[in-house]
Amino acid sequence: MSKPVIEIKNLEKVYEGAVPVHAVNGINLTITEGEFTALKGPSGCGKTTLLNLLGGLDQPTSGTIEIGGVDITTLSENELIDFRLRNIGFVFQAYNLIPVLSAKENVSFIMLLQDRPKEEREARAQQLLEAVGLKGKEGQRPVQLSGGQQQRVAVARALASKPQFVLADEPTANLDSTSTANLLDIMEKLNKKERMTFVFATHDDRVIKKARRIISIEDGKVLSDE
């Protein structure tokens, strides 16, 4: 039996405004170790908001989010930043990378933030870049890489910090189908080989097909979970 990584209870997020928006409207969810899960739903249904809450990038209006037994809604700003550094990997939609650093430096930078020794940073960055199929591109700057290659560097970076899980918000939105398939294969392989938990938000059928668990969201609520 796999242990739970994320447990969220009665999660709500309301964007105040002339018309308040219930972007997340009472979600209960448990993500366990080793999952390869897609949050699906039409644009505007609340996927990004939910993912940002899970990643500790945004504060919920009410409810709790426990990650490895820690309720992250109670952490201070700096505690939360340090928590993200140690526990969560992020892949955003696009332009994830630091433009002035090479592919390899982008991957090792996060380990530098973790104060890992130089030899370990070098070795792990190299190993991860090879795992995402970018051997020979280590010294290239992001602008010299294609969109798909950039996203693969981002995946390598997300894994570099040895997080508990990786959150990816529409990681394939800007990619053609070859690159999409490629990226998905890599994520799937890492999921199996490193037992890394992946949660991604998407409305891309090619991604949804690959997922082993699909959570459909509509109007900030879970519609189905299979």
Add this chain to the structure above:
Amino acid sequence: MLKLAWRNIWRNKVRSTITIAAVMFCVIFAVVLRSFQVGVWEHMVDDIVANNFGYLQVHQKGFWEEQSLDLSMDQATLPSDQWREVDGVRSVVRRLESFSLVSMDQNNRGSLVLGIEPQHELPGLQLTDQIVSGNVFEPGSDQVVVSEGLAEFLKVVVGDSLLFLSQGYRGASAYGQFVVSGIAKISNPELNKQLVLMPLQTAQWMYNGMGLLTTAVIDLEPGVDHKEVKEALQPMMGEELELLEWEELFPELIQTIEADMAGGQIFITILYFIISFVLLGTVIMMVSEREREFGILVSIGMRKSKLAFVTVLENLILTLGGAIVGMTLVKPVQFYFKYNPIDLSGQMKEAIEQFDFEPKLYTTTSYIINLNHGAIVFIIGVLISSYAVWKIMKLEPVKSMRS
């Protein structure tokens, strides 16, 4: 981390160039402005003090205040040999100075009459290079040398006779008629309009004060600190004499300099305002350009303080670089114009001469000015980069990444 800051400098070359160039030109401009201002005064003080009046003067107590011949010293009993023994003293120059009405035909003017011994005088009054027509007077003769400006005003030429009328020692009336042996160009424009030079004995005779001096100028070895010499000489002055340094002799000069410096400060302040806005512009440009990147860095786990540090570091390298380059590049300019002053001409020249300035712009080569302005601009750079710190500290990763 240093690497990240360094790489970021090369990333937007336009921004970095603007920052460095703005800082550089600001430093250069401020230093040049200041150097000319300080340099003109330095030159003027040097001329008045080193060439004409000396850094230190000894009088009978109260003479400088009252300018009365009754407060004179007896040259026979003056312990000038003892003063000469003091370290840094080159010689003691004897003078009798007083005011007199000087006239030629219908023209007359109140003048400063100096009885001097040219061969022992300060460089400005040795009358070797200064004579523009005629010759130096013979010692003890009834000849005088008139300054160029005064000669023009009185319309005298070499060989003319001048009539002097004044009050002498202890109320005696003093008058005399002397022949102009030469006309001298005195570098200080103020003096050039009113100075008459005559042999020391002739002056003593005219003022009915044989053997009397009003002034003993302490001539110093080059490069000696006059304050130190003053301290050493002070105990030898006794009850009767006063020892004054140039700052006490010409307090108005100090005031004028300070007022002028304050005036120049306004320009420089405006300059600093402009540079502040230019730098702020580049920092705003940088922050908005990198907003998404800042959001990603904070999202993946970089502390804001660390991010702010790297960003400020980048700006500090740029401003420090600009300041150092500016401070260095301006140095040759300062040296050049110190020894090759700008000669003003035309209207400007007349206007400036009216205010008794020499119509030449000198610079100073003092390093203090460069360091001061380099440091000020650098500090402005530091303060301006606090804008980036503020933006980073209040950054919300979710919002900054949506943009």
